[in-house]
Amino acid sequence: MNEKIEEILREYRKIESLSHAQRVLHWDLEVMMPEGGIDHRSESLSTLEIMQRDLYLRLSEKVNSVNDSLDDIEKGIIRNLKRTIRYYSLPEDLIKRIEKVTTKSPVIWREARKKSDFSIFEPSLREIISLSKEVAEKLGYDKHPYNALMDLYEEGFTVDDADLVFSKILSETSRIMKRIEGSNFSGNHPLEKKRYSKKAMEKVNREMIRILGMPEKRFRMDVSAHPFTIGISIDDVRITTRYEGKNFKSTLFSTIHESGHAIYELQKDPSLAWTPVSRAPSLGFHESQSRFFENIVGRSRDFVHLIYPILRDNLPLESYNEEDIYYYFNNVHPSPIRVDADEITYNLHIALRYEIEKGLLDGRIDAKDLPSLWNSFMEKYLGIEPKNDAEGVLQDIHWSQGSIGYFPTYTLGNIISSIIRYSFKNLNELIREGNLVEIRDYLRQKVHRYGSIYSPKELLRLSFNEGYNPDYLIKYFEEKFF
Amino acid sequence: MNEKIEEILREYRKIESLSHAQRVLHWDLEVMMPEGGIDHRSESLSTLEIMQRDLYLRLSEKVNSVNDSLDDIEKGIIRNLKRTIRYYSLPEDLIKRIEKVTTKSPVIWREARKKSDFSIFEPSLREIISLSKEVAEKLGYDKHPYNALMDLYEEGFTVDDADLVFSKILSETSRIMKRIEGSNFSGNHPLEKKRYSKKAMEKVNREMIRILGMPEKRFRMDVSAHPFTIGISIDDVRITTRYEGKNFKSTLFSTIHESGHAIYELQKDPSLAWTPVSRAPSLGFHESQSRFFENIVGRSRDFVHLIYPILRDNLPLESYNEEDIYYYFNNVHPSPIRVDADEITYNLHIALRYEIEKGLLDGRIDAKDLPSLWNSFMEKYLGIEPKNDAEGVLQDIHWSQGSIGYFPTYTLGNIISSIIRYSFKNLNELIREGNLVEIRDYLRQKVHRYGSIYSPKELLRLSFNEGYNPDYLIKYFEEKFF
Structure with a gap:
């Protein structure tokens, strides 16, 4: 060396x-x-x-x-x-001002959300936007200040890339939603209101991490208010989940989602530990692994078949059979809240946030107009109107923490996960057989082992000969829901 | 300032x-x-x-x-x-050599103890002694190299002090033991073999920390292989305990012991946080608090009265009444193992280690003679002969970790705790009433709040107008056991 x-x-x-x-x-x-x-x-x-x-x-x-x-x-x-x-x-003074505002803003945001009053949060948001602009100017950028911010989370991803991605997703999603209307996937499911016993559900989640192959001596799972994954070291990776007490798929898919993140952390090349390339190349790539396991594996018909006996033995499924559970896992219905959204409408929530952040950064949008702007976007993209600020513009903590440019990586995760999905030759078979070893090995070979040796764009090209191409995601939706 | x-x-x-x-x-x-x-x-x-x-x-x-x-x-x-x-x-090279040997020695010690063969551990111990001598020379000392090492754990405590302490303790203990022979305190107790349910015992331990007044939002208790206390910060203090499955007083007093340490950590003056005087002045002082709560409070007749209902409601006490439990908590019988020893004979185990460490340091003792020397000391001090090295010279991990000069602080803890005991006006009453608040407040005033502003000798003088005077410990034994 x-x-x-x-x-x-x-x-x-x-x-x-x-x-x-x-x-x-x-x-x-x-x-x-x-x-x-x-x-x-x-x-x-x-x-x-x-x-x-x-x-x-x-x-x-x-x-x-x-x-x-x-x-x-x-x-x-x-x-x-x-x-x-x-x-x-970045100037120490700027960093300190950011630290100061992002320490107090989440508290203010919580109060604003509780009172469902955006005006309480507006001054904080204004300050955060102004500091974000300053950061963008200091870091430098091509074309659009938002590029400098997105680059912090997704190296090299630009407004030009994002405009292509989201315009395609917006038009295609609207077409897909129309087609799904009235199908078995459409609407709410009675199990969403059904309560479960925490103890039984803990057992189910333990079974999930066993099936996913989480290694006992290098992994642990706990409970926290907001589920997350953390790679303490390559041989010590931890996830958390939470138990809401009803709608069991929520904790189930949270556990599978975080396990996807954990598998990434567990499968990096050990020789990269103690180097600056030991992390994932981007948030989008990390999210692609959690969503691959949550949605593409976890919500597949074959996975339902695989885990149905575990669910049946531990939860009061009443007379719901495999097929019913599959529709419960995949029901589609526009919701005002991003974190409650299904696979398809989820990206509309992100498109909305992308447009707003971009506009806030280049000055086309002013913070004071956000509540009404938010609601008109919701109407346009999802056809629903939030009841109030709490379930509208105030629903996410991200901005109060200073995270501007972060949201798009959620959709990039979906896009990358579907690119990976179609690079598999026999994914459905592997899932049906419960052969998670081979799935994990493939992901290790193609993604995990590289850490951040390559930028996300380079890695997409190297391993899948692709860019941030949303076509695979659309194809996946069509194949699954039509 | x-x-x-x-x-x-x-x-x-x-x-x-x-x-x-x-x-x-x-x-x-x-x-x-x-x-x-x-x-x-x-x-x-x-x-x-x-x-x-x-x-x-x-x-x-x-x-x-x-x-x-x-x-x-x-x-x-x-x-x-x-x-x-x-x-x-100390020279970086010396520190590195110490780190190296104390990293591998505990592993070697474990093997030696498992095989009950001192010769496996002897080369490591020899190296540790030699490095300890080097440390003593580099640090400098008056009169005896062992002084430099004891000073690391108990500032200012010397061989002259220790000789006085241990000669008194040895002669007095022998007198006390003779007097106790054949009394209700003497010999084993049937409850030592009695198994308990872990769940029930966890509940008892929870009750103990409630009675001791451990603050819920600043404290937690977990399980680990070796019980310990750690002050993460003044408002985040944690203890661990362990459940052996039988002889319930073992986990009970371990919990009370660690709680004593924890109370020290919780009651320092908050203004000392973020300064170098935020710790205890010495290990002896820290140990005095754990032993005060374990022995002087926890094994007292009044404390048994206080907690008897909790024990009775959760554990299978059969027909044992308060009085029986009091004798179970305080039975005295020489044992080859230090950590199994009662309050009285415990100090004999320390006296033995003190003599050996001192001799190893000044060259009067050679490592190869340790097994036989250990056994003859055991015979002389406790009247028993260890079956083998594992229950003799190999019983403690301390030396393998490089801790030479540490053992005496256990007895200093006993001495200081009894000095404190006799500085109370009405301790028995407070215990009987379950008025732990007042006991804790007194200890805060006299000891905890000072952190390490003063050296241990200064603090003993300032708060109790005493030195490391073993007379109080003897008096306490006489009053309790005669």
């Missing part, structure tokens, strides 16, 4: 150790910490973050001095370091 | 953040981590330790430049920093 790179990697061990600690601290905060611990924990996390930033910036000169011919991994290391250093090179 | 001190404390926030992270990482490792995570975790912990050392050493110049007149807290800050910096100033 290149000598300068070796030197950089030696220094990087400190960064990775800090980062490992931060991940454990975050997991502990969400899952285990007595609530009294929050102040000391937040203060520590923020100090560790500053220490990490300092370490990155101190690497800057070394990173910039690497000019030799490099192999792919070495190039990936330098590319990733440069991206992080570029972000941490 | 002194300007230089303020500057030092600003830098110290990084150290405390790292240290907070290390504590969470350790807790997680013992209690939650999937076993696969151990390699990455160990590597991270060791890197964070190096980073912490660097931060301390970088503070060195500033710390040494403080010459102004300081108040007690400021003096404490400088004293503690100097102590830590002195330790971290």
